[in-house]
Amino acid sequence: PKCVEGCPVDVDIPAFIKLIEDGKFDKAAKKIKEKNSLPAVCGRVCPQEDQCEKVCILGRKKEFEPVAIGGLERFAADWEAEHGTVKVPNTPPPTGKKVAVVGSGPAGLTCASDLVKMGHQTTLFESLHKSGGVLVYGIPEFRLPKKIVQREVDYIKSLGVDLRVNSLIGKLYTIDELKGKYDAIFLGTGAGLPMFLGIPGENYNGVYSANEFLTRSNLMKAYLFPECDTPIKRGKKVAVVGGGNVAMDSARTALRLGADEVYLVYRRSEKEMPARIEEIERAKEEGVKFMIL
DSSP: OHHHHTTTTOOEEEEEEHHHHHHHHHHHHHHHTTSSHHHHHHHHSGGGGGTTTOOOOOOGGTOOOOOOHHHHHHHHHHHHHHTTTOOOOOOOOOOEEEEEEEESSHHHHHHHHHHTTOOOEEEESHHHSSSSSHHHSSOTTTTSHHHHHHHHHHHHHTTTTTSSSSTTTTTTOOOOHHHOSSEEEEEOOOOOOOOOOOOOTTTTTTTTHHHHHHHHTTTTTTGTTTTTSOOOOOSSEEEOOOOHHHHHHHHHHHHHTSSSEEEEEEEOOOOOOOHHHHHHHHHHHHHHEEEOO
């Protein structure tokens, strides 16, 4: 099916939707988890409109919209969690192989879960005090609740993954030292370095990269300062430069931090914005003002 071809992890989409149609919600969640260990996360933030839903046969007919695959995935995952039907699948006999996974973001979590399902002993190293990577430091609570991420992490740990937080590779162990302890190493450290514009004034106080701004507000709870140690500058008039999902997250976060006006500045047209359509619509609904070409 085209929708399966459009899914990066080849979830059997027709099968899990049929199970939902038949009222077998727990089996639908189990079917999704055969390929995807993060269904509650993916159901919320995966860009389905550019993947499975984009090639949905129903959506290609003029009189119909695509099947809401992401919404159905989210429903199945949430139903399973709320009704306590989460079951840990049987893992195969140990292969005797040991693998180190560096970084517990979406890539690291997925890799680790797939490895233990193959029977490999897997250790997952995370430099921060909380696992989840961009899911916890980058995506705001209003878009992806932290308890949802923790639920997915707990499931992956239940499979047998040895998760170690506060473990900075390069300081705790070098890569060469890991090579001596493990048969294979997967590096899933993310694309954490921000891009700047290279213009005068971008190093002024009160100018943040989206990475720093969202990390301060999401992971380090800067909005609670001085109760929490990390301060953040709260502007009454805020400009966000960019047109992607991260820009939308930053603009909506600025509003929640108390800004009176938030402007989203983008060099192209709205149609050319890389952000998801629903994220653009939500930003507008909340009062973000768009300054575009």
